[in-house]
Amino acid sequence: MKALKKLTLALASATFWLLLWFGASMAVGNPLILPSPIATFARLAELSLESEFWKTVGSSLLRVVVGIAIAIPFSALFAWLCSSSKIADALLSPAVTLMKSVPVVSFILIAIFLFDRSIIPSAIAFMMVFPVLYENIREGIISVPRELLEMARVFRLSFPLKLKRIYAPAIAPYFFAAVTASVGLALKAGIAAEVIAYIPTSIGKKLSDAKSYMEPADLLAWTAAILIIGLLLEYLLRITLKRTQRRRTNVKAD
Amino acid sequence: MLRLINLSKEYDDKNVIDNLTLEFPQVGFVAICGPSGCGKTTLLNLIAQLTKPDGGRVAFDIPNPKISMSFQEPRLLATRTAAENVNLVLGDKKATLPQAEELLYELGITDTLLYPDELSGGMKARISIARALALKADLYLFDEPFANLDKENVLLCTEVIKKCTSNALTVAVIHDTSLAERIADKVIFLK
Numbered sequence: 001m002k003a004l005k006k007l008t009l010a011l012a013s014a015t016f017w018l019l020l021w022f023g024a025s026m027a028v029g030n031p032l033i034l035p036s037p038i039a040t041f042a043r044l045a046e047l048s049l050e051s052e053f054w055k056t057v058g059s060s061l062l063r064v065v066v067g068i069a070i071a072i073p074f075s076a077l078f079a080w081l082c083s084s085s086k087i088a089d090a091l092l093s094p095a096v097t098l099m100k101s102v103p104v105v106s107f108i109l110i111a112i113f114l115f116d117r118s119i120i121p122s123a124i125a126f127m128m129v130f131p132v133l134y135e136n137i138r139e140g141i142i143s144v145p146r147e148l149l150e151m152a153r154v155f156r157l158s159f160p161l162k163l164k165r166i167y168a169p170a171i172a173p174y175f176f177a178a179v180t181a182s183v184g185l186a187l188k189a190g191i192a193a194e195v196i197a198y199i200p201t202s203i204g205k206k207l208s209d210a211k212s213y214m215e216p217a218d219l220l221a222w223t224a225a226i227l228i229i230g231l232l233l234e235y236l237l238r239i240t241l242k243r244t245q246r247r248r249t250n251v252k253a254d
Numbered sequence: 255m256l257r258l259i260n261l262s263k264e265y266d267d268k269n270v271i272d273n274l275t276l277e278f279p280q281v282g283f284v285a286i287c288g289p290s291g292c293g294k295t296t297l298l299n300l301i302a303q304l305t306k307p308d309g310g311r312v313a314f315d316i317p318n319p320k321i322s323m324s325f326q327e328p329r330l331l332a333t334r335t336a337a338e339n340v341n342l343v344l345g346d347k348k349a350t351l352p353q354a355e356e357l358l359y360e361l362g363i364t365d366t367l368l369y370p371d372e373l374s375g376g377m378k379a380r381i382s383i384a385r386a387l388a389l390k391a392d393l394y395l396f397d398e399p400f401a402n403l404d405k406e407n408v409l410l411c412t413e414v415i416k417k418c419t420s421n422a423l424t425v426a427v428i429h430d431t432s433l434a435e436r437i438a439d440k441v442i443f444l445k
């Protein structure tokens with residue numbers, strides 16, 4: 001009953017915003033300035049019938065996923081180093097602060113000078129998720145119960161065993177929450193990088209072309225596609241998160 | 255086996271262990287008694303080398319002795335079953351799981367597949383004892399192992415502890431002085 005109520009509410013809200021969009025497009029009265037939602041989704045449906053569409057979506061997604069996949073071991077290593085050594089922390093924390101506070105476009109433009117164009121979207125996705133992952137994994141490490149680490153020390157548990165049985169269960173919820181929170185971020189930034197670096201076979205290039213050739217329906221259709229991909233990814237991650245998250249976590253020492 | 259030489263430990267300028275010198279026998283069951291807050295847990299932590307002394311030292315007559323311990327709290331992994339918690343100190347391999355279960359049966363725990371949050375305080379205490387006994391050690395430390403147990407279980411656990419540690423030194427903090435005098439080979443009073 002509760003789920004039904006929630007669904008009705010969500011549908012009502014979506015209808016409201018779509019109607020507002022529809023009204024606005026009627027008021028503007030020019031599909032070359034603001035296409036209606038009907039025109040936009042019709043265009044999206046049309047695009048999705050072409051194999052080119054799926055190739056483009058796949059390529060963009062792959063670039064972002066590569067960036068995230070590389071960021072995971074690096075952020076874990078950084079978090080580990082910084083929480084075990086004050087010197088490492090002092091040395092590395094400015095780098096993280098820099099990554100967090102420098103505007104994405106600056107990074108993209110600098111990257112265009114430094115790297116081969118093709119790796120820029122992945123590099124930017126990396127930059128976006130790294131600080132989020134790093135900070136969450138660090139918090140997870142701090143949350144590991146000291147009493148259990150003492151227990152492990154007395155029983156001389158091997159490092160892999162400690163990692164598997166004490167650290168991993170404590171860090172996992174922080175880690176998965178960080179990944180879920182950062183995919184959307186990485187997707188948006190990665191596509192912005194594709195626009196600016198004008199990457200072939202990319203959603204970013206499609207957006208850029210739509211703007212250049214004055215095709216607002218394409219622009220909105222691709223934007224809707226990004227939105228749907230982002231929501232879908234987050235939904236899939238939430239499901240896996242729920243599955244992997246065991247009922248029990250080592251929050252208490254007993 | 256174990257000697258404490260001029261051992262001192264202070265917390266916030268308060269001497270918890272003050273220049274303590276003690277010699278322990280090679281093997282046997284030694285009980286430590288004393289009022290709450292007198293430093294019994296601190297002493298066990300010093301012996302287990304979880305805490306650094308501010309003065310003096312803890313000396314063993316064999317290099318790198320194997321020490322096993324059950325803490326004042328159970329300190330079990332919430333994500334693992336009773337048997338898996340015991341098996342942890344045996345290397346966490348499937349092959350040793352029956353051995354861990356066997357030890358739990360001896361201590362009167364038959365629900366070896368339950369998780370710590372499904373167990374009573376007394377059951378968790380016995381799992382912690384089983385985990386300490388699972389390891390073949392030169393020195394066994396128990397911090398209030400019987401605090402949460404009824405009379406029958408105290409007798410049962412004492413028997414199993416004595417059987418498993420017959421070739422080692424056992425140091426147990428026991429709150430109940432008369433119980434300590436009944437079961438220990440030697441009783442040490444801390445002030």
Ligand SMILES: Nc1ncnc2c1ncn2[C@@H]1O[C@H](COP(=O)(O)OP(=O)(O)OP(=O)(O)O)[C@@H](O)[C@H]1O
Pocket residue numbers: 265266270288289290291292293294295296297326
């Ligand atoms: N980490 C610590 N920091 C500051 N003070 C501490 C710390 N650990 C213990 N103390 C103090 O040292 C004293 C001895 O503590 P300890 O835990 O060894 O007592 P105990 O004899 O085991 O008591 P109980 O029978 O209640 O378990 C207490 O006054 C306690 O407040």
Ligand SMILES: [Mg+2]
Pocket residue numbers: 294295296326397
């Ligand atoms: Mg104590």
